[in-house]
Amino acid sequence: MKQPxxxxxxxxxFTVQALYQAALTDSPAAETAxxxxxxxxxxxxxxxxxxxxxxxxxxxxxxxxxxIRPLLDRDENELSPIERAVxxxxxHELNAMPETPYPVIINEAIEVTKTFGGTDGHKFVNGILDKxxxxxxxxxxxxN
Numbered sequence: 288m289k290q291p292x293x294x295x296x297x298x299x300x301f302t303v304q305a306l307y308q309a310a311l312t313d314s315p316a317a318e319t320a321x322x323x324x325x326x327x328x329x330x331x332x333x334x335x336x337x338x339x340x341x342x343x344x345x346x347x348x349x350x351x352x353x354x355i356r357p358l359l360d361r362d363e364n365e366l367s368p369i370e371r372a373v374x375x376x377x378x379h380e381l382n383a384m385p386e387t388p389y390p391v392i393i394n395e396a397i398e399v400t401k402t403f404g405g406t407d408g409h410k411f412v413n414g415i416l417d418k419x420x421x422x423x424x425x426x427x428x429x430x431n
Contacts, residue, residue, distance in 0.1 A: 369404040
């Protein structure tokens with residue numbers, strides 16, 4: 288039987304859902320976050336982590352895509368909305384949350400992609416995030 292998701296995993300799942308929803312509907316971030324927070328299972332999520340990840344990834348999308356774009360093996364427009372949302376979320380976490388070890392960020396991104404993404408989407412996300420972590424955290428002690 289599958290383990291229930293931790294509050295932090297749920298926050299990441301809701302972040303991907305919010306980024307996906309915001310991209311498809313072009314709604315303001317505050318409205319999207321409000322809609323997500325009204326989900327029946329949101330109370331089981333880490334609300335502070337959700338807010339930090341969603342608003343950080345959403346407001347820095349163009350900067351983060353500049354970091355991600357050179358690592359892609361396909362045109363940015365060919366990314367699935369889920370892959371894009373996961374990459375934006377993980378990129379924000381790598382950039383703005385040095386207290387979270389990069390292997391945890393990558394693993395969480397892979398697991399969220401397995402939940403919402405296509406069959407091999409998690410492999411693609413893993414490859415991009417491995418390269419991104421090397422660039423963004425070259426001196427991370429976990430690398431050695």
